[in-house]
Amino acid sequence: MTKHRLIIVGGGNMGSALVGGLLAAGWPSKDIAVAERLAGRAAHLRGLFPGVTVSDGMLPADGVVIAVKPHDVADAVAAAGASRLLSIAAGVSLATLTAACGDGVAVVRGAPNTPAVVAKGAAAVAAGPYATEDDLVWAEEILGAVGTVVRVTEPQLDVVTALSGSGPAYLFLVAEALTDAGVLAGLPRGVTEQLVGQLLAGSAALFAESGRSPAALRAEVTSPAGVTASALRVLEERGIRSAFLDAVTAGTARSRELGAAAASGAH
Structure with missing residues (x-):
């Protein structure tokens, strides 16, 4: 089975915006996959992004973006089995994500906003305990495809949510x-x-x-x-x-x- 460079779990507005931004930034469509359980939404994504693999389940990938609702995060993270993960799920802490992933997984938490849909987003990222400089650069590349990215500490993400998120x-x-x-x-x-x-x-x-x-x-x-x-x-x-x-x-x-x-x- 082909191993993708990145899989985005959740093909909603933000997940779709990231796919479009990465393609516009020059990522080959074959490098990107989307896991989307809703059949109608999956069909829409296939029409919107020809060449991007859209599946109803997890596929092997070097990196994973979690872009699902908070109550679906635990299942998505468990299924990911990734060594590198970026979560943009609102309110789900690095401690919760790290516990779900297991020791050694590089986790970065991001907080984007809706102007990402038109590639004018403002996002912040915070590193988990196993994330390195390379992992932060990786997360910044993904979110930077749809706007500006800054680095903050995790407690500051709540301020980011209230400021640029809302x-x-x-x-x-x-x-x-x-x-x-x-x-x-x-x-x-x-x-x-x-x-x-x-x-x-x-x-x-x-x-x-x-x-x-x-x-x-x-x-x-x-x-x-x-x-x-x-x-x-x-x-x-x-x-x-x-x-x-x-x-x-x-x-x-x-x-x-x-x-x-x-x-x-x-x-």
Whole structure:
């Protein structure tokens, strides 16, 4: 039986995004396999990625990515039998993964986000006790095919989850609010959505590519006693800054609670 370079266990949105990203990065399709139990989803993946092996069960591979729901992780890890494993399952700790794999298996835990679907993801990785520098580089190559990757300690992954993991929802809420505000002020909804979409995309690109701090970029737009200054005064008075601080703090705490619950359920 052919041994693949990588098998992705779970062909959902994130697993599919990783396949597409790796192919775009130059990986040959024959090097990649996907294990997907749902027949309809498997058929969709075969049509989407010709040449990629899609199976309803585990296949031999040099490395494994676990991209299933948390309650399916234990079974997936047990079936993997891998010497190198990257898990992107939310809330499943390195201790739980390592216990399921057994001693000596290089485990890396990753926390990607949904913009990975359009190759604009922001992910973080943390190394398990047997993972080496080479294993971290391997994990970064996989997640880097769909965006940016940073290294953190495992406790910091809960902050990453609340910040960049949940972050798209925060920004979509801001987009909703800005769209409603534009409509209320007199613009057609279609025009407003187009402007807001480009506003977010352009501002994000400016931030990412300029190398300047958010504070410096904000100040550049804000003329003394001008329109922007008047608008920002209202946002600060309504506590928008503290609201985001509290949101990320609450999200971090909830991520830790869910991780503890997942660990308890695994034992």
